[in-house]
Amino acid sequence: MTTVAPVGPSSAGTPPAAPVEPSRRGRRGAFSAYWLLLPAGLWLAVFFVAPLIYQASTSVQTGSLEEGYEVTWHFANYWNALETYGPHFLRSFSYAAIATALCLAIGYPLAYMIAFRAGRWRGLLLVMVIAPFFTSFLIRTLAWKTILSDGGPVVSALGALHILDVTSWLGLTGTNRVLATPLAVVCGLTYNFLPFMILPLYSSLERIEPSLHEAARDLYATPATTFRKVTFPLSLPGVVAGTLLTFIPASGDYINAQLLGSPREQMVGNAIQKQFLNVLDYPTAAAMSFILMALILIMVSLYMRKAGTEELV
Amino acid sequence: MPTPLIAPLTATVRWLRRNFVIIIGSLALAYLLLPNLVVMLFSFNKPAGRFNYAWQEFSTEAWTNPCAVADMCGSLGLSLRIAVLATLVATAFGTLAAFALARYRFRGKSATQGLVFLPMAMPEVVMAASLGTLFLNMRVDFGFVTILIAHIMFCLSFVVVAVKARVMSMDPRLEEAARDLYAGPLQTFWRVTLPLAAPGIAAGAMLSFALSFDDFIITQFNAGPATVTFPMFVWGAAQRGVPVQVNVIGTAMFLIAIVIVLAGQIAGSRRQRSR
Numbered sequence: 001m002t003t004v005a006p007v008g009p010s011s012a013g014t015p016p017a018a019p020v021e022p023s024r025r026g027r028r029g030a031f032s033a034y035w036l037l038l039p040a041g042l043w044l045a046v047f048f049v050a051p052l053i054y055q056a057s058t059s060v061q062t063g064s065l066e067e068g069y070e071v072t073w074h075f076a077n078y079w080n081a082l083e084t085y086g087p088h089f090l091r092s093f094s095y096a097a098i099a100t101a102l103c104l105a106i107g108y109p110l111a112y113m114i115a116f117r118a119g120r121w122r123g124l125l126l127v128m129v130i131a132p133f134f135t136s137f138l139i140r141t142l143a144w145k146t147i148l149s150d151g152g153p154v155v156s157a158l159g160a161l162h163i164l165d166v167t168s169w170l171g172l173t174g175t176n177r178v179l180a181t182p183l184a185v186v187c188g189l190t191y192n193f194l195p196f197m198i199l200p201l202y203s204s205l206e207r208i209e210p211s212l213h214e215a216a217r218d219l220y221a222t223p224a225t226t227f228r229k230v231t232f233p234l235s236l237p238g239v240v241a242g243t244l245l246t247f248i249p250a251s252g253d254y255i256n257a258q259l260l261g262s263p264r265e266q267m268v269g270n271a272i273q274k275q276f277l278n279v280l281d282y283p284t285a286a287a288m289s290f291i292l293m294a295l296i297l298i299m300v301s302l303y304m305r306k307a308g309t310e311e312l313v
Numbered sequence: 314m315p316t317p318l319i320a321p322l323t324a325t326v327r328w329l330r331r332n333f334v335i336i337i338g339s340l341a342l343a344y345l346l347l348p349n350l351v352v353m354l355f356s357f358n359k360p361a362g363r364f365n366y367a368w369q370e371f372s373t374e375a376w377t378n379p380c381a382v383a384d385m386c387g388s389l390g391l392s393l394r395i396a397v398l399a400t401l402v403a404t405a406f407g408t409l410a411a412f413a414l415a416r417y418r419f420r421g422k423s424a425t426q427g428l429v430f431l432p433m434a435m436p437e438v439v440m441a442a443s444l445g446t447l448f449l450n451m452r453v454d455f456g457f458v459t460i461l462i463a464h465i466m467f468c469l470s471f472v473v474v475a476v477k478a479r480v481m482s483m484d485p486r487l488e489e490a491a492r493d494l495y496a497g498p499l500q501t502f503w504r505v506t507l508p509l510a511a512p513g514i515a516a517g518a519m520l521s522f523a524l525s526f527d528d529f530i531i532t533q534f535n536a537g538p539a540t541v542t543f544p545m546f547v548w549g550a551a552q553r554g555v556p557v558q559v560n561v562i563g564t565a566m567f568l569i570a571i572v573i574v575l576a577g578q579i580a581g582s583r584r585q586r587s588r
Contacts, residue, residue: 033417037425040410040469044428047444047466054450055443106341113338123582127574128342132349134570137527138547139563142555143348146355146366194345244434252436255529259551269438269530276442276534286446289439296436 059286069283077287085271085288089295092267095182096251099189103197103246104239106190111201111238112231115208129198137192141259144188148178148260180262188256193249197242204238205231240307248296268292349567356560363554375557379565382556385546389562392543395457396526399464403525404518406465407472408510411517414473415480432470440467441534448535455537463535464528468521475520479513 059077063069082089114125132140147154155178158164167173173181208231216226254269268288275285329336355365359372380386413419414426432440444466448459487509491501529544536545547559 033413033419033422036409036413036417040406040473041425041428043406043466043469044432047447047462048432048440049428051440051443051447054447058446058450106337106344109334109337110341110345113334117335117338123578124575125342127571127578129345130574131567131571132345133523133527135349135352135563135567136544136547138529138544138551139352139559140348142547142551143351143355146351147347149366191344191348194341248434248436252438253530254438269436272438272442273533276445282446282449285442289442292436293439300434 055286055289058282059290061283061286063283074283077283078291081284081287081291085268088266088268088271089291091265092251092269092292093295093299095186095189095257095267096247096253098186099193099250100197100243100247102186102190103194104243107194107197107201107242108239111198111205114198114202115205116210126202129195129202133195138255138259141188141192141255144184144191144260145179148184148187150177150179154178179260180265182261182265184260185257185265185267188260189250189253192253192256193246196245196249200241200245201235201238204235204241208234236307240304243303244300248300251296252292349564352560353564353567356557356564358557358560360557365555365557365560375561379558379561382558384541385543385550385556385558385562388541388543388546391457391540392526395460395464395542396522398461399468399525400518400522402465403468403472403521404514407469407517407521408476408514410469411473411476411480411513412510415477429470429473432467433474437467437528437530438534441531444531445534455535456540459535459537460532460540460542463531464525467528467531468524471520471524472514472517475517476510476513479510479516483509 057071058069060071060073060075061069062072062074062077110129114122114129118125146152149155155164155176158167158178159176164173164175164178167183168175172183172186178184178187212230212234213226216230221229251267252269254267254273257265257267257270272285272288272292275281275288355368356375357371357373358365358368359370359374360367361369375381410429414422414429441463444463448455453459483506488501488505491505496504527544529548532542532545533548536542541549543562547555550556550559
């Protein structure tokens with residue numbers, strides 16, 4: 001019935017060492033995989049899966065806080081949420097997409113530098129990428145308030161270079177301020193999720209054999225061609241993993257929009273948080289989280305099909 | 314006719330092209346570290362009003378008296394307690410699961426793997442709202458326990474991933490050798506398997522400590538009004554005025570983390586060299 005067949009690493013993946021004789025491992029049958037999985041599996045089933053199922057039923061309830069909620073299969077919750085918060089969804093996904101693109105543009109050179117140019121500084125540079133994590137997320141986001149403050153050096157420089165004129169024409173900033181504009185929110189999102197882009201990029205770049213670069217050079221490829229035909233294609237798994245790890249949390253975030261944006265730049269996360277913690281309209285909050293989840297799921301699966309990497313996870 | 318200006322210009326352009334990656338990479342690194350520098354700098358500020366966003370005057374007052382803001386140190390203690398407990402439970406449960414996933418083939422394995430990975434591929438606000446809704450309807454009192462439950466839940470996946478990667482790269486011949494030398498199963502586990510897996514387990518534990526200590530979104534939905542963790546304190550302070558001491562704590566955490574990671578790296582490279 002239960003087929004707990006022990007298996008060596010050869011079937012599991014990374015470097016196939018000596019194959020393990022099944023009989024040897026089979027002796028430890030009492031310690032079956034199911035017992036090992038029980039605590040973690042139970043925890044996730046009760047506190048992760050059950051809440052999601054419960055959330056699904058909440059999303060089709062009607063009622064009020066005073067009279068209690070009841071499942072009435074009121075799918076209109078979804079339509080109402082979409083109608084009211086459509087702009088929020090649109091804003092969330094476009095901010096997250098821009099931030100992801102910026103993360104890729106900023107993170108790729110850094111990951112490349114650490115993987116190929118850093119030499120003995122590699123360890124230190126990796127520490128520098130991870131280190132900001134340890135100063136609380138919120139404190140660092142608040143620091144952007146200082147950096148982007150009105151009349152501060154950054155804003156003055158952008159103004160003097162007439163960059164703010166362009167961005168305000170595009171509707172990204174005000175004519176002489178960055179705080180409380182879409183640009184500030186995108187800047188915060190890019191900053192906060194950049195390490196999630198760099199680390200997978202680095203780990204896939206690091207795995208590329210240097211001899212492949214030499215081979216490309218021997219075949220008279222220019223550095224640009226080497227990058228386009230060898231390095232970039234081989235780093236694709238990292239690109240896919242990095243973009244997912246930035247896009248998904250960025251589209252659900254509400255901290256950056258709250259601290260750096262204005263009420264006009266609110267994202268879906270802000271709306272869900274408000275419905276849940278202030279308005280106490282749980283069905284709407286539930287419906288919105290399900291729409292968010294479904295849209296992300298659709299986008300991710302389309303993207304994965306397009307990117308065509310199955311070796312992920 | 315070449316003007317004398319062209320030569321240095323082309324040299325500069327050539328230099329820029331050759332070092333393109335390093336220049337952009339260094340700029341990216343500066344972008345990553347800039348807020349940390351600002352936090353550090355402003356921990357020595359003496360703000361004029363409630364808000365510590367503009368530089369006023371140098372002062373070490375906040376450093377000499379970091380717990381002057383009583384609520385802050387209380388919330389810091391709470392965050393530390395939760396992070397330690399969540400890390401202990403998540404690391405224990407996650408390590409067991411990682412061994413099961415790395416070492417055994419069984420029915421429902423891919424489904425289990427999916428279940429373990431799903432929490433990492435979901436926006437936090439969705440998990441936060443659904444767990445909060447469940448607690449609300451089970452009429453559970455929000456507080457320490459609900460925060461702890463939520464933190465263990467989202468830390469588990471990260472531990473599993475870190476430990477599983479390590480276990481899969483371990484050479485099974487070492488354990489076989491131990492058995493061939495008549496080590497019992499327990500002896501093999503304690504003397505061979507566990508020491509080999511230790512770096513993965515340590516990485517998982519560190520990750521879950523950092524994630525739990527810093528988590529805001531899931532905590533905000535599952536905390537209730539009475540239990541204020543450190544990130545929740547900062548969030549509240551962002552509206553009322555952030556005390557300078559918050560910058561002190563942020564800077565201290567940053568420096569402590571760097572020291573720990575560097576010490577670990579130096580120890581690691583020493584061990585490798587002595588081998």
